[in-house]
Amino acid sequence: GIQVEQSPPDLILQEGANSTLRCNFSDSVNNLQWFHQNPWGQLINLFYIPSGTKQNGRLSATTVATERYSLLYISSSQTTDSGVYFCAVEKRIGSNYKLTFGKGTLLTVNP
């Protein structure tokens, strides 16, 4: 099946710093989503971005589908940005619609 690798696995920042999280995938995909899992365990949709660039406030994401990677940018980080960031890709084969998740990047933002 498709492999999804996220880097770095762990990241510690001081409040106000910028960061880039990377997601590499091993095959062409139909869809790609970025999620934030907060310390309470809730999964929050950040971006639905199979290709191109999107921005939402301090967060932006870019997917280069032809080169099989996606980047999540966090600018001026805040302590509330702490948590695990997951990349998930969907490769549709017949009626198989599942998302394949990476193992995540654990982000800690210190005050």
Place this chain on the structure above:
Amino acid sequence: NAGVTQTPKFRVLKTGQSMTLLCAQDMNHEYMYWYRQDPGMGLRLIHYSVGEGTTAKGEVPDGYNVSRLKKQNFLLGLESAAPSQTSVYFCASSYPRSRVYNEQFFGPGTRLTVL
């Protein structure tokens, strides 16, 4: 809209007991999914459904059964719980607006411990 809801939020079972997890969505989504999340890993698909009355196996279906009798509900059953099924379970739903658009939305999760 409540979005995707899950009941219960927490549950502790003894080995061999059975239980059913309920997922409900009020977004009129066609597709629904059950995932499990284990420490240090992302989510893995257990079963999914592309419409009322239909279900299909995902990546890790063994030990689980599902039913989709109503469009808005997707049930996950454990007939004889095992300690290996200790996990956090997430339900998700989606409504493909085209052949390629299929953004999934997740519920808050159910934390299950099997002793």
